[in-house]
Amino acid sequence: MKTEKKGGVLIKDSNSPDQEDKNIILFPKTLDYYQIQLTVMLENERYGEAMELLRFLLQCQGQSERNYEEWRALLEWLEAAFPSSSSAIPSEEEAEDESDENEAEMTRRMVQDKLSQDAGYADKLLETVMNGPLTEQTVLALEQLAYLDRPEVDVALTEWIKERALHPLLQFRVLQTLRRRGLSSVVTLPRGSETVEIEVEQVPLSQGEFPDAILQILDRVAEKTEIHEPTLFYFAQELWSQFVMAVYGTTDYKSMLDDEESTLDIWAAALHDIVSESLKGVRDEEEIRSYYGITDTMRFRYEGAYRSLKQFVSAGVEDS
Numbered sequence: 620m621k622t623e624k625k626g627g628v629l630i631k632d633s634n635s636p637d638q639e640d641k642n643i644i645l646f647p648k649t650l651d652y653y654q655i656q657l658t659v660m661l662e663n664e665r666y667g668e669a670m671e672l673l674r675f676l677l678q679c680q681g682q683s684e685r686n687y688e689e690w691r692a693l694l695e696w697l698e699a700a701f702p703s704s705s706s707a708i709p710s711e712e713e714a715e716d717e718s719d720e721n722e723a724e725m726t727r728r729m730v731q732d733k734l735s736q737d738a739g740y741a742d743k744l745l746e747t748v749m750n751g752p753l754t755e756q757t758v759l760a761l762e763q764l765a766y767l768d769r770p771e772v773d774v775a776l777t778e779w780i781k782e783r784a785l786h787p788l789l790q791f792r793v794l795q796t797l798r799r800r801g802l803s804s805v806v807t808l809p810r811g812s813e814t815v816e817i818e819v820e821q822v823p824l825s826q827g828e829f830p831d832a833i834l835q836i837l838d839r840v841a842e843k844t845e846i847h848e849p850t851l852f853y854f855a856q857e858l859w860s861q862f863v864m865a866v867y868g869t870t871d872y873k874s875m876l877d878d879e880e881s882t883l884d885i886w887a888a889a890l891h892d893i894v895s896e897s898l899k900g901v902r903d904e905e906e907i908r909s910y911y912g913i914t915d916t917m918r919f920r921y922e923g924a925y926r927s928l929k930q931f932v933s934a935g936v937e938d939s
Contacts, residue, residue, distance in 0.1 A: 650682070655857055661755050664726065664762070666701040670694060693755055700759065701729070727766040734767065741767050745775055753789045761792050765799035773802055781808050787865035794822045794867075815868040822867070826860060832876050832883060833863055839887035843910050855894045862890075862931050871927050882920075884911040889924035893932060 653676060660669040673694040677687065734740045744767070747760040764772055779785075780793050787810055794806070794817060803820045823829045837859050844852040866872045875886055888911035896902045913921050 658755065658758075661758055666697055670697050673697070689754070696756055696759070700733075700763075723766070726762065730763045730766045733763075741769050741772060745772070748776075748793070749779055753786050753792075757789065758792060761796045765796045773797065773800060777802070777804075777806060781806065784809060787811065788861060791822075791864040791867055794819060795824055798822045798824065810866075810869050813869050817868045829863060830876055832878070836875065836883050836886045836890065839883060839911065840891050843887075843891060851891070851894055851898060854898065855890055858894055858928075858932070859890055862928060865931055866927070871924075881917055884913060885917055885921045886924050887911055888913050889921060889928055892925055893928040897932065 653672065657669055657672055657676075660666075660672065673690050676682075676690050677694070730740075737743070741764070744760045744764050748757055748764070751757060764776070776793050776797060780790050785793075790808065790810065797806070797819050806817050806819055807814060808817065809815075826834075837856065840855050840859075841852055844855065863872065875882060888907055891910070892902065892904055892907045895907060908921065
């Protein structure tokens with residue numbers, strides 16, 4: 620038996636020319652990478668690519684049965700919801716050339732077709748969102764709800780996020796859906812231990828729509844890690860993306876927008892610190908603080924930013 624190691628994939632070939640006879644084993648960090656890529660594909664409506672990735676993951680050996688069940692269920696859901704995406708997968712260049720307007724119109728037509736075939740389709744989508752865990756299927760259902768011309772969807776989603784204590788990421792996804800639906804009101808809702816007011820028409824639909832200060836914080840981490848610790852920066856990008864969505868509209872979020880250079884350094888250092896600790900198992904606080912010029916007078920604010928990130932990471936571990 621021949622064994623090959625390619626990147627984060629271990630391939631055991633039992634002298635068979637048939638690729639399907641190979642046993643493919645993913646290393647833990649490679650599995651994390653593919654899971655993140657899957658989420659990105661779904662968020663960007665690259666359903667054909669997501670299906671191909673799911674089929675690949677289902678061929679891999681050595682994962683938990685829970686993973687296989689989730690991948691199979693998601694693949695079946697995608698194949699049923701987007702059959703036209705199963706056979707034709709656009710190249711990266713073609714995907715970039717396709718306009719947002721065309722993608723939106725394609726999704727709108729697909730949703731209207733589903734609704735014409737099933738009068739209860741809107742209720743089924745709301746059921747998926749409101750009575751299930753936060754999964755890729757929830758995100759897909761919210762994307763489709765954005766294109767349903769039903770005023771009752773606005774009412775149902777708005778009342779739900781105002782009255783229920785939801786995961787902050789799910790709250791944010793619902794707010795994005797309401798903005799895509801054209802809602803322009805202010806929604807008052809609980810976010811963590813706070814009650815906040817959110818202007819729906821100002822909710823960012825992508826990372827690029829967040830204020831410049833939010834983007835600069837990640838840029839500062841990139842400056843310190845991209846060359847010597849690229850793996851750390853990769854996870855920092857993902858954590859920061861999730862964190863700013865989770866704290867959007869809260870006191871923590873507003874504190875990042877005070878136009879102070881020291882504030883950007885504090886949040887960048889805290890992000891670097893928490894990701895480094897997660898990956899290495901030890902905390903190099905003093906060294907990391909020195910990278911960003913965090914002085915003793917900034918220590919109290921720095922510890923506050925670190926605690927907020929730590930609580931978010933810990934909550935994610937408990938939920939998984």
